[in-house]
Amino acid sequence: LYVEAKDEKEEEQEPAxxxxxEVGQKLTLHELIPAQxxxxxxxxxxxxxxxxxxxxxxIGRPSTYAAILSTIQNRKxxxxxxxRFHPTELGQxxxxxxxxxxxxxxxxxxxxKMEERxxxxxxxxxxxxxxxxxxxxxxxxxxxxxxxxxxxxxxxxQETDIVCPDCGKxxxxxxxxxxxxxACSGYPECRYTQPLDDAPGxxxxxxAEPAPEGxxxxxxxxxxxxxxxxxxxxWACSSYPKCKFTKPVSLDIPCPESGCSGFxxxxxxxxxxxxxxxxxYPKCKFLLWGKPIAEPCPQCGAKFLEEKSRAGKTYLCCNQSxxxxxxxx
Numbered sequence: 001l002y003v004e005a006k007d008e009k010e011e012e013q014e015p016a017x018x019x020x021x022e023v024g025q026k027l028t029l030h031e032l033i034p035a036q037x038x039x040x041x042x043x044x045x046x047x048x049x050x051x052x053x054x055x056x057x058x059i060g061r062p063s064t065y066a067a068i069l070s071t072i073q074n075r076k077x078x079x080x081x082x083x084r085f086h087p088t089e090l091g092q093x094x095x096x097x098x099x100x101x102x103x104x105x106x107x108x109x110x111x112x113k114m115e116e117r118x119x120x121x122x123x124x125x126x127x128x129x130x131x132x133x134x135x136x137x138x139x140x141x142x143x144x145x146x147x148x149x150x151x152x153x154x155x156x157x158q159e160t161d162i163v164c165p166d167c168g169k170x171x172x173x174x175x176x177x178x179x180x181x182x183a184c185s186g187y188p189e190c191r192y193t194q195p196l197d198d199a200p201g202x203x204x205x206x207x208a209e210p211a212p213e214g215x216x217x218x219x220x221x222x223x224x225x226x227x228x229x230x231x232x233x234x235w236a237c238s239s240y241p242k243c244k245f246t247k248p249v250s251l252d253i254p255c256p257e258s259g260c261s262g263f264x265x266x267x268x269x270x271x272x273x274x275x276x277x278x279x280x281y282p283k284c285k286f287l288l289w290g291k292p293i294a295e296p297c298p299q300c301g302a303k304f305l306e307e308k309s310r311a312g313k314t315y316l317c318c319n320q321s322x323x324x325x326x327x328x329x
Contacts, residue, residue: 058112
C-alpha cells in the first residue's frame with residue numbers, strides 16, 4: 001500500500017489506515033467500492049519544461065538549448081500550440097525511423113554518457129581518438145544497415161480515388177518534407193499537387209460547402225475555401241485552377257499604421273517562425289513577432305496588446321514605443 005510521506009505531527013494526529021495485524025489473521029470484508037481511476041498523461045512540454053528535462057537528463061549544454069528548440073520547429077518536427085509542443089506527422093515518422101535503425105544512439109543514456117566522455121577528454125582523463133573509435137565502429141555498422149533496410153518514404157506512393165482537376169488522372173498520396181500530400185500520377189507531364197488536408201475528407205474539409213466566413217472571390221465571385229500552405233492558412237478561390245485568387249486570413253484586428261485600412265493576419269516565415277503582418281502587404285509593411293490580442297491598452301488606448309513570453313512565462317504588453325503598459329498573460 002502506497003502512502004505519501006508525512007511529517008511527525010500529521011502522523012500523530014491522523015489514525016493509521018490499517019489496524020495492527022498478525023501473520024495469518026483472517027479478515028472480514030466490510031465494503032468493496034468499485035471505483036476506477038485512470039492515470040493522467042503528463043502535460044506536453046513547453047520551452048521551459050523541455051529545457052528543464054534536457055538539463056535533468058544531461059542532454060546538451062546551455063549553449064545548445066536554443067538551437068534544439070529552433071531546430072525541432074524549423075524542420076517541422078514539432079509545432080507550438082498555446083505554448084506547448086505538439087509532434088507533427090513528419091516528426092513522428094522521422095522519430096520512428098531513427099529509433100528503429102539507431103536504437104542505441106536515440107537512447108537518452110547514450111547522449112548523457114557521451115557528454116561525460118567529452119568532459120573526460122577535455123580534462124585529459126580519456127584519449128579523443130580512442131573514444132571516437134569506440135563510437136564509430138558500431139555506428140558505421142548501423143549506418144550501413146540503415147542504407148538498405150530503412151524505409152524510403154519518398155518512394156512510397158499510395159493510389160487514391162481522387163481525380164486530378166487539371167488532367168483527370170488519379171492522384172497519388174506521397175510523402176515530402178512537410179508530410180503527406182497529393183500529387184498527380186501523370187507527373188512529369190502534369191505537376192498538379194494538393195495538400196492532403198484539402199482533399200475530400202481531409203482536415204480542412206467539412207463537407208461540400210466552403211467555409212462561410214471566407215466570403216466570395218474578388219475576381220470571379222466564387223466561394224473562398226480555407227487552405228493551408230507552407231506559410232500558414234489562407235483563403236483561396238474554389239474555382240482553382242481557373243481562378244488563382246488568394247488572400248490572407250484576417251484576425252479582425254485593424255492595422256495600427258496611420259492611413260492603412262488593412263487587418264493583421266498570421267503568417268509563417270521561411271524558417272518556420274510565426275509572425276503577424278498586414279493584409280495590405282506589400283503596400284503596408286507593418287510586421288509584428290508577438291501575437292496581437294484584441295484587447296485595447298488601458299493606459300494609452302492602443303487597439304490591441306501584444307503577447308510575448310520570456311523564461312517560460314507569458315505576458316501582455318503594449319506595442320506602442322511610448323507606452324510601458326505590461327501585465328501577466
